[in-house]
Structure formats: structure tokens, C-alpha cells
Amino acid sequence: MRTENEMFHTIINAAKSDDRVLAAYLKGSRTNPNVPKDIYQDYDIMYVVKETESFRKDLSWLDIFGRVILKQEQDDDFGYGDRFGLRSHYEETYSWLLLFEDGNRLDIGVETVEAMRKGSHRNKLFLPLLDKTDCLPKLPPPTDEDFHVKKPAERKFHGCCNEFFWSLCDVAKGIRRDELPFAMTTYYTQAHHMLEVMMEWYIGSMTDYSVSCGKLNKYFKRYLPEEIYLQYLRTFPDSSYESFWKAINISCRLLHDTAVVVAESLSFTYPEDYEHGFLKYMEIVGAGEYFHAGYGI
Structure with a gap:
């Protein structure tokens, strides 16, 4: 299984090398200081992008993250899009859940700057990883208080x-x-x-x-x-x-x-x-x- 450092290196470098990506941030349990770290934690990543259509149309950009053995995406029937009422507004935000052959799991999404600024799907578990255009909000350190x-x-x-x-x-x-x-x-x-x-x-x-x-x-x-x-x-x-x-x-x-x-x-x-x-x-x-x-x- 790839280490945390290896995974973040791949995630950040992929964002740096793709001109469509303006910024990247981490969310979820890996930002939470109250959650013990272990090898089973997902990497919950969001790329802030110029548009989402090209990412949805051609999935080859996901290949850089590793060989996928199981995948679910936002528009799949009975999937997380159904569970959380997210099967709409794909031109603003879309995401994929990826399980790799080494056991790592990456939940990665793309959202436009406008969608990111609305913050509809963002909470205080937010940690900037890359910001090419200074578009990410300046927020306090991550906290799970939204879930208390x-x-x-x-x-x-x-x-x-x-x-x-x-x-x-x-x-x-x-x-x-x-x-x-x-x-x-x-x-x-x-x-x-x-x-x-x-x-x-x-x-x-x-x-x-x-x-x-x-x-x-x-x-x-x-x-x-x-x-x-x-x-x-x-x-x-x-x-x-x-x-x-x-x-x-x-x-x-x-x-x-x-x-x-x-x-x-x-x-x-x-x-x-x-x-x-x-x-x-x-x-x-x-x-x-x-x-x-x-x-x-």
C-alpha cells in the first residue's frame, strides 16, 4: 500500500500538471485532529477547476492515481449521489469514489470556483493543498465542530x-x-x-x-x-x-x-x-x- 506521503505527492502533482485545475483541498477525516490515523482512511480531495465537463467526458485523467479495482460515481443508481441528493448540477460539481489495487481509496471531486465559493458541500474540515490562483477561502484550522x-x-x-x-x-x-x-x-x-x-x-x-x-x-x-x-x-x-x-x-x-x-x-x-x-x-x-x-x- 502506498504511504500517505506518496498519495499526497501524486494528488498534488496531478493538480499542478493539469491546467484545468486551479486549486486543491483536503476534506474529511484526514483533516480531523480528533480522528486517529490509520491505513483505512480515505483521501477526500476536491479539485477547484475551470469547468467540470471535460473531466466527466474523458476519465483518463484518473489513471495517474493508480489501477482502480472498484469505482462509484455521483450519477450511479443507488450510489452516494442518490443517498445524499447529489444527482444534479453536474456542471458545477461532480465526484468519483476510487478503490485501488493497493488498498488505498481516493474520493475525488471537481467543482467550479463559483460552486466552491457557495460552500454548499463544504464544512470546517477543510485543508488547502494547492492554490494556483489564490481562489481558496482563508479559513481557520480544521475542526469537526459542525458534527458535534x-x-x-x-x-x-x-x-x-x-x-x-x-x-x-x-x-x-x-x-x-x-x-x-x-x-x-x-x-x-x-x-x-x-x-x-x-x-x-x-x-x-x-x-x-x-x-x-x-x-x-x-x-x-x-x-x-x-x-x-x-x-x-x-x-x-x-x-x-x-x-x-x-x-x-x-x-x-x-x-x-x-x-x-x-x-x-x-x-x-x-x-x-x-x-x-x-x-x-x-x-x-x-x-x-x-x-x-x-x-x-
């Missing part, structure tokens, strides 16, 4: 609790109907997601909302107390319904415990009626046995 956990309003806090318990009722129906795909997908996309939102706020309450939990909460292990993190791991069930019910039980305990802490820290009231309504429904669907002894079995 945000303090919730009380309405949002209550909405999170409500959605958690409400969606778990749908999960219970799916289990009782033996519709595992529906139940599992609802659990992860709705209920479990709300649990993770609450745990983000819990971390925020302990850190004065001064840290980021990382993409998809990958830093939970770093910030959560060990006992709570170990409980969190138990909220991921296997495909058996027995395991699923136990995971739901533990999720409810975690939501309750972390929500009470968050509520106290912000002078909110924990909405116990949502929880009581859910537990009553567990009795109705014949799942009360999993909750009679309390949470955390």
Missing part, C-alpha cells in the same frame, strides 16, 4: 421517545405475524435509530455537547461508559425471535436510562406514558412474558 452532537429541544426529545416506543409496536406485530424482514427492518431503521439518537444526546450531556460521535456513531465505544456500551451491543439480535425479544427488552432499558439522564440534564420531563403504553401493548400481543421481570434480561 447538538442539544435537543424538548419537543424533539419527546418525539424521539414517542417514535421509539411507537415503532416497537410495529416490530412486535411483525414478530407475531412471523414477518421477520418487516420486523427487523422496522427495528433498525426506526426504533434502534431513535435509541442511537438518544445515546448521542446522552454523550452530549456528559461532554457539554463538545464531541462528535462519528459517522453512523462509530465512536460510541470511545465515549460511552463501558457498561452502557456492552448493553448497547446486546441490542443487536440474531435471526431468532427469542434473541429479538431480548434485544428489544434491552433497548427499552437503554432508552429509558439514557433518556432520564438527558431529561434531567436539560430540565425536561421523561414521558413515561409512552413507555407504559408500549408495555400495555406487549401484554395485548402476548409478549408480556419478556417484560414482566423488568428490563435487561
Whole structure:
């Protein structure tokens, strides 16, 4: 695998030798002082260019970066362009995700000066690499503060609790109907997601909302107390319904415990009626046995 120095040498030299490129900057985790460096980090690069059409029309300019074994680009169906709503305005900005045969990954984009000045897709994780025409903005050193956990309003806090318990009722129906795909997908996309939102706020309450939990909460292990993190791991069930019910039980305990802490820290009231309504429904669907002894079995 090429070293960081080798990769940056290639990236900067490619920009220097291409008259269409006016500037280059680094974004993402490699600019973040709070992220440990490792060999798996992507190189998130943006070239500021005169126009994007020639780069999109002829991809041979990418060959200088290495032999690609897997590629995704902004206009691919089901790709990152779809996920982030970026399938438009290609005349302003366009990008490619490249995985090379040595294991390095380069996420590289081109954007016009006008698009760069708008800053629509830029945050404070910004580090200039090259500026031929003095077009890059003069910004402070990179910081991840844009991604810090945000303090919730009380309405949002209550909405999170409500959605958690409400969606778990749908999960219970799916289990009782033996519709595992529906139940599992609802659990992860709705209920479990709300649990993770609450745990983000819990971390925020302990850190004065001064840290980021990382993409998809990958830093939970770093910030959560060990006992709570170990409980969190138990909220991921296997495909058996027995395991699923136990995971739901533990999720409810975690939501309750972390929500009470968050509520106290912000002078909110924990909405116990949502929880009581859910537990009553567990009795109705014949799942009360999993909750009679309390949470955390």
C-alpha cells in the first residue's frame, strides 16, 4: 500500500500538471485532529477547476492515481449521489469514489470556483493543498465542530421517545405475524435509530455537547461508559425471535436510562406514558412474558 506521503505527492502533482485545475483541498477525516490515523482512511480531495465537463467526458485523467479495482460515481443508481441528493448540477460539481489495487481509496471531486465559493458541500474540515490562483477561502484550522452532537429541544426529545416506543409496536406485530424482514427492518431503521439518537444526546450531556460521535456513531465505544456500551451491543439480535425479544427488552432499558439522564440534564420531563403504553401493548400481543421481570434480561 502506498504511504500517505506518496498519495499526497501524486494528488498534488496531478493538480499542478493539469491546467484545468486551479486549486486543491483536503476534506474529511484526514483533516480531523480528533480522528486517529490509520491505513483505512480515505483521501477526500476536491479539485477547484475551470469547468467540470471535460473531466466527466474523458476519465483518463484518473489513471495517474493508480489501477482502480472498484469505482462509484455521483450519477450511479443507488450510489452516494442518490443517498445524499447529489444527482444534479453536474456542471458545477461532480465526484468519483476510487478503490485501488493497493488498498488505498481516493474520493475525488471537481467543482467550479463559483460552486466552491457557495460552500454548499463544504464544512470546517477543510485543508488547502494547492492554490494556483489564490481562489481558496482563508479559513481557520480544521475542526469537526459542525458534527458535534447538538442539544435537543424538548419537543424533539419527546418525539424521539414517542417514535421509539411507537415503532416497537410495529416490530412486535411483525414478530407475531412471523414477518421477520418487516420486523427487523422496522427495528433498525426506526426504533434502534431513535435509541442511537438518544445515546448521542446522552454523550452530549456528559461532554457539554463538545464531541462528535462519528459517522453512523462509530465512536460510541470511545465515549460511552463501558457498561452502557456492552448493553448497547446486546441490542443487536440474531435471526431468532427469542434473541429479538431480548434485544428489544434491552433497548427499552437503554432508552429509558439514557433518556432520564438527558431529561434531567436539560430540565425536561421523561414521558413515561409512552413507555407504559408500549408495555400495555406487549401484554395485548402476548409478549408480556419478556417484560414482566423488568428490563435487561
